[in-house]
Amino acid sequence: MRLEQLGPQHFDSTWQYLQDEEGRRLTGTHQDFTEDAVRKFLARLPGSDERADWAVIRTEDGAHIGEVVLNDLDEDNRSMNFRIGLAGDGVRGQGYGTEATRAVVAYAFDVVGLHRVSLGVYSFNPRAQWVYEKVGFVREGVARDALLWDGQWHDEVLMAMLTTDARL
Numbered sequence: 001m002r003l004e005q006l007g008p009q010h011f012d013s014t015w016q017y018l019q020d021e022e023g024r025r026l027t028g029t030h031q032d033f034t035e036d037a038v039r040k041f042l043a044r045l046p047g048s049d050e051r052a053d054w055a056v057i058r059t060e061d062g063a064h065i066g067e068v069v070l071n072d073l074d075e076d077n078r079s080m081n082f083r084i085g086l087a088g089d090g091v092r093g094q095g096y097g098t099e100a101t102r103a104v105v106a107y108a109f110d111v112v113g114l115h116r117v118s119l120g121v122y123s124f125n126p127r128a129q130w131v132y133e134k135v136g137f138v139r140e141g142v143a144r145d146a147l148l149w150d151g152q153w154h155d156e157v158l159m160a161m162l163t164t165d166a167r168l
């Protein structure tokens with residue numbers, strides 16, 4: 001895969017991605033987006049100095065298969081939050097998520113100069129937890145009942161990686 005700046009040109013695939021029910025559950029996305037809001041959001045991304053959003057592009061056919069994000073910049077403490085989501089038939093489980101996560105971790109530490117990258121992952125998402133552990137994220141704790149989904153409470157596992165941690 002390769003990563004490219006996410007922007008207005010990715011509207012159609014982003015819109016499709018936002019309709020993916022399983023993806024919404026795995027990322028705990030309650031919000032319903034309007035087309036207008038998504039267009040405006042994508043237009044604001046290029047050139048932002050507070051966050052970085054990339055489209056994950058499958059190299060073989062150029063398909064836009066997901067997004068990966070560094071957001072919530074805390075400049076004083078040199079930390080950001082990490083988020084990833086892939087969608088589409090046969091896209092998950094092919095190694096793209098691991099590859100994209102490794103690439104963004106390297107960018108965060110080696111290019112941006114961050115000290116810490118953190119993330120939250122729901123307890124019902126062992127695949128994502130394993131991918132993060134595999135790359136070198138360390139489990140730091142649990143936010144209990146952080147998500148209410150279909151009438152049930154779910155914990156959020158808190159993980160982070162420091163620039164001094166081993167990259168796996």
Ligand SMILES: CC(C)(COP(=O)(O)OP(=O)(O)OC[C@H]1O[C@@H](n2cnc3c(N)ncnc32)[C@H](O)[C@@H]1OP(=O)(O)O)[C@@H](O)C(=O)NCCC(=O)NCCS
Pocket residue numbers: 022023026027066084085086087091092093094095096097098099120121122125126127128130131134
């Ligand atoms: C989470 C996500 C980014 C992972 O990317 P991916 O390309 O599907 O994952 P990969 O193919 O790189 O790796 C999957 C790994 O998880 C393992 N795995 C799959 N299902 C698993 C399960 N139920 N429990 C534990 N490990 C599991 C696979 O064996 C593989 O590990 P391995 O390479 O050591 O064999 C992707 O599946 C995704 O976007 N899912 C939907 C949205 C989401 O969950 N986002 C994260 C929110 S925190």
